[in-house]
Amino acid sequence: MNSRTLNSRTLNFELNKQEIKMELNSFFEFMQSLKMYDLTQPLSIHTPPWPSYMPLGIQYFKRIAGAHSGQGANGQIITTSNHVGTHIDGEIHFFASGRSIGQVPMEEWIGPGVVVDISDSVNDYDLYSPELLMQKAEIKKGDILIINTGYHRYAWDQPESDELRYFVKHPGPDPSFHTWALDMHLKWIGVDCGSADHPMNTIIRNWHPGSFNEAEQKLIAKYGKTWDEMFPPEEYYQVMHLKLFPKKLVHAENLGGDIDKISNKRVWIGLFPLRGIELESSMCRIMAWEP
Template sequence: MKMYDLTQPLSTSTPPWPTYEPFEMKYFKRLSTERVNGQIIRTSNHVGTHLDGERHFWTAGRDIASIPLEDLVGPAAVVDVSDAVGEYGIYTPEMIEERVEVKTGDILIIHTGYHHYAYNKEEADEEAYMCKHPGPNMEFAEWCMEKEIKWVGVDCGSADHPMNTVIRKLRPDLAEECEEKLGKPLTEIFPDEGRQLMHTKLFPEGIIHVENMGGEIDELLNQRTTIGCFPWRMVDGESSISRVVAFDGME
């Protein structure tokens, strides 16, 4: 069996989601003095490749420990939309279905190409990665519900369009740039009732997502495979740093 690691490397250089605490790691024991190495980690759950759980935006939702493995592993479609959408673009269900078959109950992985801007790449551009990547609108979220998608994965900073998140307020200069690019006011493209729709609309439906994927994702574009997401078994966890793996030939 061939496995593909779809996880980004995690280090103190990995940028967290804007306004969230970064990943910190230090030694509190060393072999030189105590004959053992020991480390302490302090981090938010939203740094590097991570699973956004239901409780992240829905208080009554399942915690990370309550999500069965059967909900995290299964048949998947990996879809490359990088040729159809670029900076601030909006991807649609039609773009997905014309590139690869998506079956009811699938895991869906969206490749925008923006993982190439991640911190550990030669093309690293944190502003582009977090603030300018493509994203979906309400039509896409409704399609996910119709297809009963198990979970969605993206290779960029958020499963939502960056201008449908807090980034719109944090970076008004980029919000203006996006409006010029798309030719419409952001309030029209992303009205208040659809605020962070991939979080607020889909989590109560049991459709969660993994953000900041990468690794060997380029080797699986427009293919069907089997994928698993493996978070910490964290009681009361709203989200979790995770490892995501594709298993070739298992579907």
């Protein structure tokens, strides 16, 4: 190898290093310019779990108790179910042969998506359809889909807090929604209310017969069908859980936080659960980033 060739290779190497450095600087500048949104509901002992689940409990097992005496640190014990506040339902929550939360690669929790705001189009017990969502925002195959029903305004931490409305009366998917979600190959779904299923397609129907009667009368007035005619129980009971989890399509519930700030926008979304190998579900932090 002559000196000219060696000098040329050295020069190319130095130029490549400069290009890489410039690309890194551009990347960091871009990341610093991103707007970050927290779509997570605050967590407290006052945060209600899904009905019948264990709530969050927190107690101290050690306290600082003085600078030069006592135990010298604060420590707490937490007892809770996995379904308190913002959480992701895992596959094995309803499908015993599925993956636990800790077995799912982080790549499946992060990616492009859209926050679709239908809050001006739905009310108590209403149904939302794929067509309604697609009218509001661009939804692409493979997206993370977050649905803003507006019912986060009834969460425990809000001025209009209404636990019954939040868990028992929130809108839910129409009969076609679950098959559309699979056809779209959605990564995961998020909702700002108590469940991704309509509450009247869950055990809540039996626990609140008065509310079920209200929901059915509203359905008959709008569609001319009883609830069981519209949603045959053998097909639609917990359909968003029972039929989607075996297909690796899970959902997060009880979103809130900054969700109204990114209505009908395409954003980069990340969900960060505990890496629990045995966990059927997990409380989590959900973030979105916008250029």
